Amino acid sequence: MDMFTPDLLILNAAQLVTPGKGWKLKVIKDGAVAVKGEKIAALGKTDDVLPLVKKTTGLTVIDAAGKVVCPGYVDPHTHLVYAGSRAEEFALRLQGMPYMEIAKRGGGINSTVKATRKASVEDLAGFARERLARMLGWGTTTAEVKTGYGLSTSSEMKMLQAIRLAADSQPVELVPTFMGAHEVPPDYRERHQDYVDLVVDKMIPAAAKTSLAEFCDVFTETGVFSIEESRRILLKAKQMGMLPKVHADEITPLGGAELAAEVGAVSADHLVYVSDSGIAAMKQTGVVPVLLPGTSFFLDSKYAPARKMIEHGLPVALATDHNPGTCTIEGMPVIIGLACLKLKMTPEEALIAATLNAAKAIRRDKLVGTLEPGKQADILILKVPDYREIPYHFGTNPVDTVVKKGKVALSS
Ligand code: NIG
Numbered sequence: 001m002d003m004f005t006p007d008l009l010i011l012n013a014a015q016l017v018t019p020g021k022g023w024k025l026k027v028i029k030d031g032a033v034a035v036k037g038e039k040i041a042a043l044g045k046t047d048d049v050l051p052l053v054k055k056t057t058g059l060t061v062i063d064a065a066g067k068v069v070c071p072g073y074v075d076p077h078t079h080l081v082y083a084g085s086r087a088e089e090f091a092l093r094l095q096g097m098p099y100m101e102i103a104k105r106g107g108g109i110n111s112t113v114k115a116t117r118k119a120s121v122e123d124l125a126g127f128a129r130e131r132l133a134r135m136l137g138w139g140t141t142t143a144e145v146k147t148g149y150g151l152s153t154s155s156e157m158k159m160l161q162a163i164r165l166a167a168d169s170q171p172v173e174l175v176p177t178f179m180g181a182h183e184v185p186p187d188y189r190e191r192h193q194d195y196v197d198l199v200v201d202k203m204i205p206a207a208a209k210t211s212l213a214e215f216c217d218v219f220t221e222t223g224v225f226s227i228e229e230s231r232r233i234l235l236k237a238k239q240m241g242m243l244p245k246v247h248a249d250e251i252t253p254l255g256g257a258e259l260a261a262e263v264g265a266v267s268a269d270h271l272v273y274v275s276d277s278g279i280a281a282m283k284q285t286g287v288v289p290v291l292l293p294g295t296s297f298f299l300d301s302k303y304a305p306a307r308k309m310i311e312h313g314l315p316v317a318l319a320t321d322h323n324p325g326t327c328t329i330e331g332m333p334v335i336i337g338l339a340c341l342k343l344k345m346t347p348e349e350a351l352i353a354a355t356l357n358a359a360k361a362i363r364r365d366k367l368v369g370t371l372e373p374g375k376q377a378d379i380l381i382l383k384v385p386d387y388r389e390i391p392y393h394f395g396t397n398p399v400d401t402v403v404k405k406g407k408v409a410l411s412s
Pocket residue numbers: 079108109112219247250295321323324325326
């Protein structure tokens with residue numbers, strides 16, 4: 001390789017860690033990364049990288065001695081644009097009222113819908129920015145964000161605009177998902193079918209017209225959207241250029257994973273009650289399972305069968321599911337900890353699931369999710385000497401420095 005002049009050099013990392021083949025991490029001791037512009041130009045052992053670089057004025061050099069260097073976390077499932085609080089509902093749940101019971105009484109998602117409908121695009125983007133600043137602090141460099149607290153054509157479009165506005169004003173890259181079928185709003189309670197028609201005939205074409213949504217997601221669940229309704233919504237979205245995703249088998253075993261496979265979804269998410277045939281179907285059609293252990297923890301419910309999915313060769317991904325009702329966790333290191341403690345994933349698997357596999361779940365794996373020459377320079381420096389310390393120091397934040405597209409976005 002010819003010598004080159006990097007813009008950023010990270011040297012002497014105790015471990016430079018990046019997903020390799022299958023469920024294996026590549027760990028380079030005394031590692032270094034050289035960044036040119038927005039991309040990774042070279043990486044390897046410090047002694048091998050240094051001879052390749054010509055140092056010029058303007059070069060930033062970071063000494064990562066005693067620290068882990070790894071890819072920025074990708075959070076492929078969030079609902080981080082919303083207004084209001086559900087602390088009251090949280091207290092009711094603590095007294096034993098189930099999540100779906102609260103929803104039936106007009107609380108749950110619909111209580112956030114009320115607050116979100118009242119907020120302006122700027123307000124919503126502002127609330128989102130506060131959350132994104134904390135997420136960046138935990139090492140998230142790319143996050144998927146769903147609509148679904150508007151549930152009318154205009155409010156759903158407002159949410160898409162708020163996602164765009166939030167994306168434009170801070171470093172975390174956002175991947176927008178239209179989720180008009182998140183719940184049936186109160187005004188359609190008695191005419192469920194009309195709401196599905198509204199989503200299919202009005203909202204999806206409107207969302208497609210704005211080009212502001214890359215994916216379309218549906219809450220496929222008993223009492224919310226049936227398999228048939230979800231199929232109709234997702235096929236229409238696909239026809240209009242949005243890629244399907246499914247909230248599948250979260251609370252009841254409805255066959256959401258099978259539906260995800262049938263419609264060619266990019267991911268099926270939650271999967272707490274996934275069936276064996278759902279696992280087989282996902283494997284066959286390349287659906288990425290996105291597991292959300294923070295939600296199981298927050299709802300004090302069952303955990304998804306992660307080991308079974310890994311054993312079946314599925315590229316399990318992890319996400320926060322950050323939302324005001326079922327999981328307020330914002331940091332991927334907490335999710336990595338829960339994945340180890342509750343999903344029985346190894347620290348190695350959990351880190352791969354939070355980076356490369358998470359990128360696969362939002363079709364960004366060619367761009368981010370690993371540290372490789374040519375990929376986007378989304379890089380974390382962690383204040384720990386071994387990546388296994390991430391889940392071990394459960395609940396703490398190991399982030400020292402965050403590099404987004406080659407620029408230091410945060411340093412402590
Ligand atoms: O992923 N399951 C549906 N949607 C969210 C919850 C949203 C809410 O309660 O506000 C979830 O858990």
